[in-house]
Amino acid sequence: MKAIILFGHGARDARWREPFDRLATLWRAQHADTPVELAFLEMMQPSLEEAVSTLASGGATQITIVPVFFGQGGHLRNDFPVLLNACREQFPQLTLSATPAVGDDLAVLQAIVDFGARAL
Amino acid sequence: MKAIILFGHGARDARWREPFDRLATLWRAQHADTPVELAFLEMMQPSLEEAVSTLASGGATQITIVPVFFGQGGHLRNDFPVLLNACREQFPQLTLSATPAVGDDLAVLQAIVDFGARAL
Numbered sequence: 001m002k003a004i005i006l007f008g009h010g011a012r013d014a015r016w017r018e019p020f021d022r023l024a025t026l027w028r029a030q031h032a033d034t035p036v037e038l039a040f041l042e043m044m045q046p047s048l049e050e051a052v053s054t055l056a057s058g059g060a061t062q063i064t065i066v067p068v069f070f071g072q073g074g075h076l077r078n079d080f081p082v083l084l085n086a087c088r089e090q091f092p093q094l095t096l097s098a099t100p101a102v103g104d105d106l107a108v109l110q111a112i113v114d115f116g117a118r119a120l
Numbered sequence: 121m122k123a124i125i126l127f128g129h130g131a132r133d134a135r136w137r138e139p140f141d142r143l144a145t146l147w148r149a150q151h152a153d154t155p156v157e158l159a160f161l162e163m164m165q166p167s168l169e170e171a172v173s174t175l176a177s178g179g180a181t182q183i184t185i186v187p188v189f190f191g192q193g194g195h196l197r198n199d200f201p202v203l204l205n206a207c208r209e210q211f212p213q214l215t216l217s218a219t220p221a222v223g224d225d226l227a228v229l230q231a232i233v234d235f236g237a238r239a240l
Binding site for chain 2: 002004006008011012013015016017018019020022023026027030031034064066068070071072073074077099101102103104105106107108109110111112113114115116117119120
């Protein structure tokens, strides 16, 4: 079974995660057959490893991890691959793959441009 | 004249800003009559104040600042208002307004969901 993890940075302020919770809610409403979990790099729970474990317990065998970041700096180029490799070692029975950051996607960028244009 | 600032966090790795540069390029191609500048909270240039100054020098009188952040945590709730108020004091002839974070926008979130769905 396929599953998806939306992976964000995390922050001290609990309200920071509101758009991530909305993302998970949207996903569940539109892709009910594909379980989704949030995961965070730091300062919020669950960790990537915990999210992978939760999905595996639910029967997931192929998990796609989507970094919900704009840019690809040290967090995605250095920290994230280490976490991903640790998960692969811990869950050798799973297929774990990762997409580029969502900021790489032209449709995401266009939605941001459109948001700005509506605000003028 | 109206203008827009796309305001991001900033990062040590220069490659982090690539999607921000793409955003500015998209904006200029689609909204050529409305000047755009990027600005960053930390670790990248220009600052918000510098971007406002550049736009004012070019004739902007009403500047909308779009925080290109997902969540609204300490950076947007605490740091950003201080910077915005400092700009308002420094440029009293300008009208400076700010939108919510782009992560508040349903179309941006939907684009992220669609990106994830295409990656499965």
